[in-house]
Amino acid sequence: MLSKTEQPESARPLSELIKRGGNTSEMQLKVFVSNNLGHNTLLAKMPMFDFYRMSDVANERGEHGEQIAQRKLDIKHASELALYILKGLIATTIEIHKDDNGPIMVARESIQELVGKQPYLSIQPLVANLRTAGPGGANLQASPIELEDNENIGTRVWLGQRDILWIVDGQHRRKAIQMVIDFLEDIRIEHKYPPKKHSLFPYNRDDRTVAQEELAVWMECLELTRGECTVSLEVHLGLNILEERQLFHDLNNLSKKVEKSLALEFDSSNPVNAYIKEELIEGKLVAISLKDKVDWDNDDGSLTRKDIVAVNAHLILNKTNINGATPAIVKPRLIIAKRFWEAVVQIPGFGEIDAKANTVSAQPVALKAIAKLAYNFAFGRITKDEQLLDKLLDGITDLDFSHDNPMWRYYQLNDEEIEQYGLISLKEYLPNNATGNRDIGNFDPKTGWMRFGSKHNDIFPIIGDMIRWKLDLPNRHQSKK
Numbered sequence: 001m002l003s004k005t006e007q008p009e010s011a012r013p014l015s016e017l018i019k020r021g022g023n024t025s026e027m028q029l030k031v032f033v034s035n036n037l038g039h040n041t042l043l044a045k046m047p048m049f050d051f052y053r054m055s056d057v058a059n060e061r062g063e064h065g066e067q068i069a070q071r072k073l074d075i076k077h078a079s080e081l082a083l084y085i086l087k088g089l090i091a092t093t094i095e096i097h098k099d100d101n102g103p104i105m106v107a108r109e110s111i112q113e114l115v116g117k118q119p120y121l122s123i124q125p126l127v128a129n130l131r132t133a134g135p136g137g138a139n140l141q142a143s144p145i146e147l148e149d150n151e152n153i154g155t156r157v158w159l160g161q162r163d164i165l166w167i168v169d170g171q172h173r174r175k176a177i178q179m180v181i182d183f184l185e186d187i188r189i190e191h192k193y194p195p196k197k198h199s200l201f202p203y204n205r206d207d208r209t210v211a212q213e214e215l216a217v218w219m220e221c222l223e224l225t226r227g228e229c230t231v232s233l234e235v236h237l238g239l240n241i242l243e244e245r246q247l248f249h250d251l252n253n254l255s256k257k258v259e260k261s262l263a264l265e266f267d268s269s270n271p272v273n274a275y276i277k278e279e280l281i282e283g284k285l286v287a288i289s290l291k292d293k294v295d296w297d298n299d300d301g302s303l304t305r306k307d308i309v310a311v312n313a314h315l316i317l318n319k320t321n322i323n324g325a326t327p328a329i330v331k332p333r334l335i336i337a338k339r340f341w342e343a344v345v346q347i348p349g350f351g352e353i354d355a356k357a358n359t360v361s362a363q364p365v366a367l368k369a370i371a372k373l374a375y376n377f378a379f380g381r382i383t384k385d386e387q388l389l390d391k392l393l394d395g396i397t398d399l400d401f402s403h404d405n406p407m408w409r410y411y412q413l414n415d416e417e418i419e420q421y422g423l424i425s426l427k428e429y430l431p432n433n434a435t436g437n438r439d440i441g442n443f444d445p446k447t448g449w450m451r452f453g454s455k456h457n458d459i460f461p462i463i464g465d466m467i468r469w470k471l472d473l474p475n476r477h478q479s480k481k
Contacts, residue, residue: 026158027054030145031235033155040136042157042235048085048225051233052177055128055165058244073175080324081176082183082200084269087112088121089180089221092229097220107213114202116327118269125232126170127251129244132163133237140237165235168244169251177231184222191215202328264305271330272312272322275337280308285341287351294356296449301355307364310456315340315371318379320457336378336389340371343393347401357449360408361401365456369463370396373473388473395471403450407466409443429469430462431477438462 027050031042046054057073090112097105133140145154167174183200186192192208193199210218236247267273280286287302294304303311313322316333344367345351349358356362361370370392377389406413406421410430418424431438440459441452452459468475 026160029157029159031155031157034234036234036236040237042130042137042155042233042237044233044235045230046233047227047230048177049181050226051126051165051231052174052181054159054163055167055174057171057174058129058166058168073171075175078172078175078179079200081172082179083115083326084121085123085176085180086183086200086221087115087117087269088123089224089229090115090217091117091121092224093217093220096228103213104216107211107217111201111214111217114204114326114328116269116271123173123231125234126173127168127234127236127247128165128170129168129236129239129247130159130163131166131238135238137237165233166244168236168247173231177225181222181225184218184225187215187218188222202326204328264309270322270325271327272316272325273309275316275330275334276305276308276312279334279338280341285345296356299354299356299362301351301353301362303362303364307367311364311367311371312337314368314460315375318372318375333379336374339393340374343396344370346397347399348397349401357403357447359401360403360405360450360452361396363452365452365460366401366463368456368460369467372460373464373467383474391471392467392473396467399467399470403443403448405450407470408441408450408452408463410466411438411440412443426466426469429465429475429477431465 029042029044029046031044034041034043090108094105094108094112097108130137130140140157142155142157145156179200183194186194187210191210193201193203193210195208196203239247264273268277281288286308287300288308289300289302289304292304292306294302309322310320313319316322316330316337317325344361347359347361349355350361352358360366373392374389376383377385377392400407406417407423407426410418410423410426413421413423418426439453440462441450443450452463465476467473
């Protein structure tokens, strides 16, 4: 046994050991060394929490205000991705604890009911640049990972505090991960949900207190970000700003965007899209076209997927698109959506061969007008009225949607024709001519077709005003006055 004054021969000053061993804050990262078109890269996976802690986004500005290596962050897009990640964490904890039949599993499933579920969830790999690595990784400390038979199964790389993973492609995914971690940490500390306007989770009640079972679920999700749930990375080594910007350009501009109709056909995550697939298409209530546009001369009565999605966006969400739809919002409104489509398909000529030539109701902008009215009377904060909704849905099956109805071409008629067709009082229902576009379409006497224009957002409110007038529904302009 050594005395207090004796030291072993191997003893060294602590500072020397630290210098020899490297930075005490270094983190070991297991990677595969790859070669991407002649350049060394690292393929790695990291827990979400560690990735967020060790990465940053190079969207600082140059002296003339130009962006260095990133575009401006779109917080709305990041929020949608954060909800997607949260949905994935919930699905993961349900799968891990699938044999649990207790109250916490009930909480897991009720949370999933609110955030929504889908057949598969995954975050695509991110691309980063390790600026401190030097060209090709010359500045990195690394060692091979070998099995007993000397087979190389990867490489260990040590990264310190100064070694930041600068995101080239994936800044919105990184921001989404940050939002999820902040959300879960706030719940852990406060035991309360954030105010609804700032909450990723649509808790659908006034009480912000987190129940014990729900708290247990969220803590499981937080632990998943530290271990089970990882992100995949391709790390480029030692790129300068010019090279980083070129890589950003290539990753974001050389890929072909998926066609809208195909994307909607493949997506089962959005509850509105799921309703369209399961109830309208598979239920054979509405026929869907595989094309993006319908040829009037070869019309089989179907609607394009893009158009049917847009109509349902107005009907269920009062929006022009279905982005951000959640089961908590959509599910209670599907009863009205079902009533709407059951009424629409009863309009004479709708859904039949040559539907667009026989009824203006087959034009998507007319359906948007009816959908907007249905939303107002079913869910509007001021105009909600069940009797008015019944009057609308009962009335559209008897309303004259033929092309030769002079009401549709009101703006093409002169004063004498307006009086001749009994449309004088319609003027009270229509917006002031000086307040916007009134070119809603054109009636062609040769074909007998009334074709509405392409500026749907300007046109469908006016068509809605005409339907209000004909069915003796409240005048929206008088209500404003």
